[in-house]
């Protein structure tokens with residue numbers, strides 16, 4: 807079973823790959839629209855499961871975990887605001903690429919923060935079986951996670967636990983009706 811860091815790293819690399827493609831110049835408008843939609847889905851699922859399962863453990867187990875978590879949740883909330891706006895625009899809109907670049911900068915910073923500041927600390931306090939157990943939880947939770955940003959739902963783990971499944975069900979219905987993948 808892949809551990810928590812392998813599971814999260816796979817998502818981070820995927821997001822970074824999508825950002826590089828989106829910021830590149832070789833995509834058609836249709837491809838750009840599709841990649842941004844995939845980015846929104848991937849990011850929404852990733853942050854939702856982190857907020858439900860990852861940050862509570864950081865808060866609990868890591869020294870200084872409250873502060874580390876607070877900063878990360880702020881970054882995640884800001885990211886959701888931008889993605890929410892981006893999801894309502896088409897690539898032909900003047901603000902589209904501006905929002906893409908705002909999100910890309912913030913997302914890269916957030917990923918580096920998690921990987922460099924948080925992961926080493928959590929890694930040092932979890933046993934290998936605990937790391938694997940958390941990896942499994944995250945991978946499972948992703949199957950039923952919200953696929954849209956929901957900036958109005960607080961990023962706190964408690965709120966995510968209650969609101970996450972509701973948001974995920976609403977998203978699924980909207981995805982089915984709109985033919986979104």
Ligand SMILES: [Fe+2]
Nearest residue numbers: 853856882920
């Ligand atoms: Fe995150």
Ligand SMILES: [Fe+2]
Nearest residue numbers: 814852856920
């Ligand atoms: Fe992350």
